[in-house]
Amino acid sequence: MVLRSLRAAWAYAMLWYGLGLLALGSLAWGLVALPLQVALPRRTGRAIGRAVIARGFRLYLGTLQAAGACRFDLGALDALRGAGPLILAPNHPSLLDAVMVLSRAPQATCVLKATLFDGVLFGGGARLAGYIRNDSPMAMVRSAVDELRAGGQLLLFPEGTRTVRAPLNPLRGAIALIASRAGVPVQAVVIEADSAFLGKGWPLTRRPALPLRYRVRLGRRFDPPQDLHAFVRELEQYFARELAEPAAAAPGLRADVESRPA
Secondary structure (H helix, E strand, O other), X not given: OHHXXXXXXXXXXXXXXXXXXHHHHHHHHHHHHHHHHHHOOHXXXXXXXXXXXXXXXXXXXXXXXXXXXXXXXXXXXXHHOOOOOEEEEEOOOOOOHHHHHHHHOOOEEEXXXXXXXXXXXXXXXXXXXXXXXXXXXXXXXXXXXXXXXOOOEEEOOOOOXXXXXXXOOOOOOHHHHHHHHHOOOEEEEEEEEOOOOOOOOOOOOXXXXXXXXXXXXXXXXXXXXXXXHHHHHHHHHHHHHHOOOOHHHOOOOOOOOXXXXX
16 A cells, blocks of 8 residues: 555656656757857758657656656557658547647647747747747648648647537637648547546646556548538537547546546
């Protein structure tokens, strides 16, 4: 009993250590990325920026797993490499979602909140990597379409923010507009978690059951839409069906799934 308690306390401490490590690593890379953004050609800077972010995130997730704080099943994402222009559209249960996807999709650009884009922690690295800020909807759409037409991939959370109430928030229409204008498919990415920790409504002082378990799998790939409103409804209904079953139904996830706080 004592040993089990010590292991739980260690894993929880390592989880918070990992979150601090992510912040410090992002800050340190941002300080390096700022002069590189000026010194390097844009294409070279973007390639380096995205590669460093992907490897850094992969190392970070490996640290959490080695410490016993988390378990990750992300292998399905490896099929995205070489898959050509795609919009990667995951549901958004936690703060780790972008970290998990980008750790396995170094070629992807990410639509980022303007507050993060301008912040000291992630701003420098995001600008070097050529990520897209979301504060101007039309500018965001144009930049995303240009990225896709150039052969890239785009990570865009169609909920727009972390899930407030399961299974997912109402989806926003930008994803349909971008897919239609760029003429590229939308790849649904299903993220399953056995805890609502790091989701909206979960107090950071409330300790979750550890290890946290995450599984990311590739869902249906949708053709570029003709009817934007119908596409958004279809994508929302698809995610609702995929997430209707408790996360415990996924292999490797615990049966004692914690409900998301309202």
